[in-house]
Each structure stands twice: as structure tokens, then as C-alpha cells.
Amino acid sequence: MRQIKILILLFVGVSISSCSDFLSPEPLSAITADSYFKNDSEILTGVINMYDGIQGLNSTRSTDNHGIQQEFQVTEMRSDNTRTKSGEGESAQFDAFNVDPTNGIVADYYRSYYNVVYRANIVLNNLGSASDAMKPSFEAEAKFVRAYAYFNLVRLFGDIPLIDKVIDPLEKEIQFTRVNEDLVYDLIVSDLITAVDGLGAGTYGRASKSAAQALLAKVYLTLGEHSLAKQLCLDVMGAGFTLESNFKDIFYNEGNDEVIWAIVYDGDNATDSQNFSAEWLNSVGRTVGLNYVTTEAAAALDLLGGSRTKYSYRLDEIQISQNQVAKYIPNGDANLGIEPTSGDPTLAGNDWIIMRYADVLLMYVEATMGTATETSDASALIAFNKIRARADMPLASSITKQELLDERRAELAFENQRWFDLIRFGAANEVYTKFSADNGYGYSPTDLLLPIPQGEIGLSAGLLTQNPGY
Structure with a gap:
């Protein structure tokens, strides 16, 4: 089943060049959020528009929202998984761990995901116009999307501005003041708990209860809350998802039973395709x-x-x-x-798969292992060996932390997971120090966070601070 065709709403101000652009005065002759969202059907267009923000525009314009379309550069290409072919240009900064604060790709990703946050906040700001029947699901879906956006931003940039409502141009301190990442995670967890409670089965191209549970499990693993993550993984494991028997079909039989949540693209379509x-x-x-x-x-x-x-x-x-x-x-x-x-x-x-069942099985093993370095837990072995069996690899009788990290690399290669996995497993410094030395790169521990875009710092008039090392 294909996702509802993505709509681009004129009132949202999709084409942005900084976080402040969507705070500009509203044109008097145009439809605005204040005059538009009056019933469930109109709020639904705002909900769909959130996914349009994640999907991004298939374009080369630097002022467009490109959503997830450049995420591989700030994740996979910064890891030991991928690189540029030529070693030239802005993209090559990710190869060599020498990302500049003026890097346009970093700025694109930062503003694109803050625009996703804005779209979610627009929906939340207009829940008063929703019917009693639809209000809980609209709130749950908007908070799921907002949590997803902030989870990516906080892991990549560290302390960041926390904008949990629609703000006006005068609220510069909210827009440009970085808060401790603990506060960002507090909002992420709260939003996802609401999403879990308010979402149902859904479709693979939209938020669902299982997608919210899987995402919250990964958040809890990131925070070291292993027992909470384990129960969420168990819930998803009982929700009817299965591993595809043929690994190829995960990616080329779209909408299959392994996919929990994906961003849907339509080929030969200028607005809904990807490049x-x-x-x-x-x-x-x-x-x-x-x-x-x-x-x-x-x-x-x-x-x-x-x-x-x-x-x-x-x-x-x-x-x-x-x-x-x-x-x-x-x-x-x-x-x-x-x-x-x-x-x-x-x-x-x-389609771009964000969450699939194999990831949940491996997260279950990780949650079961907890702070230990090895596990022989029977249920963890069953989950782990399902993935090994599909890959025609020998089955395990015990699992070390390194073996689990290796399995995640093999199973989820090039799916924008490796960077976050190495940090969550506490292995990033060791791996990247060796990788950098072997390839003549310039890694240092401060490279574990991206720079705050210099353009945003300039717009903030001194409110927004830079990460160490930049």
C-alpha cells in the first residue's frame, strides 16, 4: 500500500534558508495556518505535510528542504562505512573528519529537520480545531514526528535549541539558545510515550504504534535504559512483523512485512522522488x-x-x-x-527504510545484554539467530558485544545506522582513531558532534554557540 500522495502546503513556507525564515511575517493575501486549520480534513493535510518535510525535495537548490535525502552524508560518510569516490568537494570533508562550520550539507540537514519540527508544531498548535475522535491520533502522530526529528538532531549536534511550540520572530532566545541535551531527550521520551499511547496499526509510510515503540526503544538504548527498551522490543516482536526470507526483497519489494516505517518515494515524479x-x-x-x-x-x-x-x-x-x-x-x-x-x-x-524488524531483533539482543559484554540468554539467541539464519551464517551459542556490533554492521550496512551504533556501543573513539590513522584522516573526539552551522550562529547575533573543536 502506497503512502497518501505528499502535499506541499503553501502556508507552511517550505523553501527556507534558515531556521528564522519560517518566523517571517505572513503575507496578507496568502492562506496561513491561523486561517486554514479549521477541521479534521484540513489538519490531516498538515499531518501529511510533516512527512513531506522528512521526504524532502528532489532538487539542487540550497534553500530547499531536502529532509532525509542528504542524511547519508552526515552519518554513513562520516563513519568507516562509506566515502566519496573522488575525495573532493564539501562531501569529502565527511570522509576526512574535517567538517567546516560553513559546510552547506550540514546547514541543509540542520534547517531541514528544524523545519520538520516546525511542521509538527503547526499541527500541535491547531489541535483545538480537531474533533474529539481525531485529536488523540493527530497529537500522537505529530509528537512522533517531532521526536524523530529531535532524536536525529540531538545525536548529531549535541545541545541544541528546543522549540516545542510555534514561535514568533521576537522569540529569538528560544530559537537560538542551546539547551542541555538531557532536556531534549526529556521531550523526545515524553512525545514518544504519547505516540505509543495514541497510535494504532497505521501504514508503513506513516507513524504507527509499533514504529513509536521501536523508536522509543532506540532512544532508551541511547540513554542506557535497557529494561525499558527490552519491553518495547518485545511488544514490537509480538505485533506481526516478520523477516523477509530473501534479503533483497526488503529493499525491492516495497511495503513488505519487515518494514515498520519507511519514507515513501514515487519514481518519475518531480516532487515525490529522490535523487x-x-x-x-x-x-x-x-x-x-x-x-x-x-x-x-x-x-x-x-x-x-x-x-x-x-x-x-x-x-x-x-x-x-x-x-x-x-x-x-x-x-x-x-x-x-x-x-x-x-x-x-x-x-x-x-523508498527509504527508517525502521525494520531486523533492527528491532538486534535491539532486543542489545537490551538483554545491557551493560554486560556477553549474553547466552535463550530469547536473545533466538532473535539473533533468526537474522544469522537468513544470512546463511553459522548460528551463535553466545553473543559478545563486539559480535552484536559486527552483526548490526553487516545487517544494517548503509542504512545510516553505523555512526549512531558505534557511539551508543562506546566504540566510536577506538574505531575512528584506527580508521583515521589507516587512511591518513584527521579524526579527533570532537568530531563525534557536527558543527553548529555558521550561518545560524551569524543569524543569532551571538546567542547560538559553537561545538568544541570548530
Whole structure:
């Protein structure tokens, strides 16, 4: 089942160049939020518009909201999984751990996700116009989206401004004052608890109770609340999701029973397609190749991937010394039995999976292990070995923390998980120090956070501070 077609609402002010743009005076002749949201059907368009913000625009304009379409650069390409092909340009700053505060990709991601927060706050601000029947679900869905946006922002930038309502142009301190990340996590947890309580089965392209439970479980793991995460994982494990028998089908049989939540794209559609998967290929996207697989990741997949490996990376068809991500190929691959998702790869229809059942199974193992370095718990072994069996890998009789981290790398490679996994497992400094030394990069511990965009600091007139090391 496809997601409801994404709507772009004129009153939201989608094209933004900074967090302050959406605070600009409203045009007197246009539809505004104050005059528009008067009933359930109109509030629903605001709900759908939140997902449009995450989906982002398939464009090259620097002022557009690109949502999730550039997330691979601030996650995978900063990790030991992927890099640029050429080692040139702004993207190469992520390869070498030398990201500049003026990096346009970082600024794009920051403002795009604050725009998602704004869209969620618009819905929450207008719940008074909702019917009694729909108000709880609208609130739950908006808080789920807001929590998701803040979870990404706080993990990438650390202490950040916390905007939990629609604000006006004079409220500069709210917009530009960084708060302790503990306060951000407090809002995330509160929002997701509301989402869990208020959501139902949903569809894979929209928030659901299981998606909220899975996301909250990952938040609790990040906070070290293992027992709370374990129960949430158990709830999702009892909700009817299953592993696809063929690993390829996760990514090319869209809407399958393993997908808990995905951002849906429609191929050959200028507004609802994506271009990131084309950028990962040589001479197909607009660049010469991004998100190319590192030697280290290829070696890990060759050793640990089993039957997953050929659907995780492949040789560059033009330059066979290079390796490309194979999970989201937009123009098809006859050798892998993959069909194109559009007539034009830069208008790709490959959905982006944010949460799937295999991730929940591995989170259950992580929650069961807790602060220990190994587990032989029977239920954890069952969950772990389901994934190993699908990959045609030997079954485990015990699981160490390192083996779990390795399994997550093999199973979830190139799905924007590796960066966060290494930090959550406390392994980032060790891994990146060695990776940097082996490749002549410049990693230091301050690189675990991105810089606050310099443009935002300039707009704040001194209120917004920079992260250490930048």
C-alpha cells in the first residue's frame, strides 16, 4: 500500500534558508495556518505535510528542504562505512573528519529537520480545531514526528535549541539558545510515550504504534535504559512483523512485512522522488559518486555478510576498482534481479527504510545484554539467530558485544545506522582513531558532534554557540 500522495502546503513556507525564515511575517493575501486549520480534513493535510518535510525535495537548490535525502552524508560518510569516490568537494570533508562550520550539507540537514519540527508544531498548535475522535491520533502522530526529528538532531549536534511550540520572530532566545541535551531527550521520551499511547496499526509510510515503540526503544538504548527498551522490543516482536526470507526483497519489494516505517518515494515524479540513490552511482547522479563503500566495510561484509553481501555492495560497473552501495539501486541490475524504480534514476522511487524488524531483533539482543559484554540468554539467541539464519551464517551459542556490533554492521550496512551504533556501543573513539590513522584522516573526539552551522550562529547575533573543536 502506497503512502497518501505528499502535499506541499503553501502556508507552511517550505523553501527556507534558515531556521528564522519560517518566523517571517505572513503575507496578507496568502492562506496561513491561523486561517486554514479549521477541521479534521484540513489538519490531516498538515499531518501529511510533516512527512513531506522528512521526504524532502528532489532538487539542487540550497534553500530547499531536502529532509532525509542528504542524511547519508552526515552519518554513513562520516563513519568507516562509506566515502566519496573522488575525495573532493564539501562531501569529502565527511570522509576526512574535517567538517567546516560553513559546510552547506550540514546547514541543509540542520534547517531541514528544524523545519520538520516546525511542521509538527503547526499541527500541535491547531489541535483545538480537531474533533474529539481525531485529536488523540493527530497529537500522537505529530509528537512522533517531532521526536524523530529531535532524536536525529540531538545525536548529531549535541545541545541544541528546543522549540516545542510555534514561535514568533521576537522569540529569538528560544530559537537560538542551546539547551542541555538531557532536556531534549526529556521531550523526545515524553512525545514518544504519547505516540505509543495514541497510535494504532497505521501504514508503513506513516507513524504507527509499533514504529513509536521501536523508536522509543532506540532512544532508551541511547540513554542506557535497557529494561525499558527490552519491553518495547518485545511488544514490537509480538505485533506481526516478520523477516523477509530473501534479503533483497526488503529493499525491492516495497511495503513488505519487515518494514515498520519507511519514507515513501514515487519514481518519475518531480516532487515525490529522490535523487540520493543516483548519487551513489558512477555517471548516473549529478556527482561523480558519493557514498562509495570503504575497503573496511567491504572486507567486513565479505567476512560477515553471508548471503547479504551481494545485495549490500557491488563493483562499480564503470570503474571496477570501486564499490557501490547495492541496497537502493535506482536504475536496476539484471545480475542481481533488480528492476529500475523509474525511467530516470535521478527521479528514483526507492523508498527509504527508517525502521525494520531486523533492527528491532538486534535491539532486543542489545537490551538483554545491557551493560554486560556477553549474553547466552535463550530469547536473545533466538532473535539473533533468526537474522544469522537468513544470512546463511553459522548460528551463535553466545553473543559478545563486539559480535552484536559486527552483526548490526553487516545487517544494517548503509542504512545510516553505523555512526549512531558505534557511539551508543562506546566504540566510536577506538574505531575512528584506527580508521583515521589507516587512511591518513584527521579524526579527533570532537568530531563525534557536527558543527553548529555558521550561518545560524551569524543569524543569532551571538546567542547560538559553537561545538568544541570548530
